[in-house]
Amino acid sequence: MDQILLIVNTRKSTALNLAYRLIGWGKKRTIGFVAPSHESAMLGLPEFDWNIETNPVKFGVVIGGDGTFLRASRMVMDYDIPLYGINVGRLGFLVTGNPDNAEEEIEKILSGAYRIQKRQALKGSVTRKGSLVHVLYALNDLVITKGPLARLIEVESRVNDYFLSLLPADGIIVSTPTGSTAYALSAGGPILPPHVNAMVMVPICPHTLYARPLVLGSEDTISLIPKSDQKEIYLTQDGQLGYELMVKDRIDISIARDKCVSTIELKEDNYFDLLREKLQWGNVSVRQGEEDW
Incomplete structure (x- = not known):
């Protein structure tokens, strides 16, 4: 029997209803969900037994929005479990499946009518007074940000240990190509397709005229060091988990060599069709070469 890992946003009734529908369909098709x-x-x-030696799961189905998909990505990052997202959220860059056609889409995957996209993850290492205190992985982004008060923080940035800038801002985003359509896009960063082997650093509301987003290569390491006296400075992981930072902590961020997420x-499906649809770049019925001149 085929086994599928089911990860659901249980706070959404639409997600739960779809999950129950798929479970009932699976019983008729001798498909087992865990x-x-x-x-x-x-x-x-x-x-699902995360400690099992031989993984019986063919793939995972994520029912929810992009936030649910990010939670799922951290679960499977150490396992060879590709993920397919079904969108019952809002925008949905990661969860692209149609809930009305969920059974049909899963049938296509089971028949092999799909491709795998290996998505890069970020690795962030937090060093405090010479000791490693955190190692984090993120599919979208790692962000240094200020606390709730409307006060700037100063962050020193270095690339491959070469000094780059001392930036007064609300924070700094370091994003993967996958995360370039999330928080980084809202802060004025560029869009990187997921197959591009790079990362992007984007300041948040910098108090300067010269600050610009910076695209860096897969072999580069970005180091961020808070310099402010402000007590409330945080590092967030995919916008879902947070860690308090201290002044002069050093956060080294690079593309993870040992982890990725398969989608x-x-x-x-086509990534550029998805961009046009989600960002409303013109009429979705118009395709290249089909314009009526």
């Missing part, structure tokens, strides 16, 4: 502990208890599914794309 789930992480929380979803297992909510949906009455067998709990499933149906053969008819």
Whole structure:
């Protein structure tokens, strides 16, 4: 029996209803669903054993929005489990599946009508007074940001240990290509397609005229060092987990060599069609070469 890992935003009734629908469909198709502990208890599914030596799961289905997909990505980053997202959220750059056609889309994946996109992850290492205190991985971004008060922070940035800048700003985003359409885009950063082997550093509301986003290569290391006396400075991981920083902590960020996230794309899907649809770049019915001149 094929096994599929089911990861669901259980706070959304639409996500739960779709999950129950898929479970019922799977029973008729002799497809078994397993789930992480929380979803297992909510949906009455067998709990996936993360310690099993031989992985029986063919792929994972994520039901929710991009936030649910980011949570799922951290779960599977150490496992060879590609993910397919079904969108019951809002924008949905990572969860591209249509809930109305969920069964049909899963059938296509089971038949092999898909391709795998290997998405880079960031590795962030936090060093405090010479000691390593955190090692973090993120599919979208790692962000240094200020606390709730409207006060700037100063962050020193270095690239491959060469001094780059001392920037007064609300914070700094370091993003993967996957995350370039998330927070980094809102802060004025460029869009990098997921196959581009790079990362981008984007200041948040810099108090200077010269600050610009910077694209860096896969072999580069960005080092960020808070210099402000402000007490509340944080490092956030994919906008979901936060870590308090101290002045003169050093955060070294690079493309992870040992981890990535595999995502499933149906053969008819195209990243640039997705961009046009989500960012509303003109009429989606117009295709290259089909214009009526």
